[in-house]
Amino acid sequence: MDDKWSVYDTKLTSRLFLGTARYPSLAVLQAAIKKSGTEVVTTSLRRQNPSQKGGKSFWNKLQQLDCWVLPNTAGCHTANEATTLAQMSREIFQTDWIKLEVTGDEYNLQPDPFELVVAADQLVKLGFKVFAYTTEDLVLCSRLRDVGCEVIMPWGAPIGTGKGILNQYALETLRNRLPEVSLVLDAGVGQPSHVAQAMELGFDGVLLNTAIATADDPAQMAEAMKYATLAGRTAYLAGPMAESGTANPSTPNVDLPFWQNRQQN
């Protein structure tokens, strides 16, 4: 099936984005990326210690995988922090793409809607291509679109919970109300069925990390997520049947055998 799509004019074949954290080793991460078929992986920036070269090893290996890099601003709590970190990411990762995260609550890592919009506005004006990680609030997502976000990434559930899609109605509403925006479900995915569900709703893609990284066999789970993405997307394009409140026999209801017995009763 030829189903290419694009984010900020970059053509993609895969609709699965992968986070790179929490894997048992870099080798397992590499295997998972290959099995998933992803073309986009997320990264971060952290304080470094000159005596530890872990970051260099990670970055060297990631560059060998021929994927687009999507740096994040995880850990930022204000628009100014996120803007500074995005500028630092642009220099070292050599990309205008930024996965904008501004945390408003530490308990469930819920995005701060107010700082998020300010940050998105600042970053778009600085030439960034913003992938905004957000809650599923329609008005918030509309504001993010208004300031120039072409890719909006609502959560299904809080990061790392694996609870799946908690508010399907809101995600359906987003799809219906923001048809021009690329919607990527980000966070909360635990099972391939959650991925398929998002794609069946008409989402353009899914970003996930923990569900693969903490599986017993991350590479195998990555492959499962790839197929779930394809299944959901294909089903969406095929046009699912309308739900019915009553049973309808799938076998034709004419010329039934033993009809005479029922007539006698």
Next chain:
Amino acid sequence: MQINVNGQEQTVESITLRAILEELGYDEDDSVVAVNSEFVPKVQWNDRNIHPNDTLDVLAPMVGG
């Protein structure tokens, strides 16, 4: 002079940002820097003087979700 680097108090002899990073052993290719929470592009490292009590964040690529 005393400065703060990645949350640690450090004593350095150099003045410019580039010289301080070299003095502390940071690899230029892997590092991006903010001084007092403001991004300083690499092209400015030679000319940017650091002052006592300045705060440096020296960051490197890392895994992320």
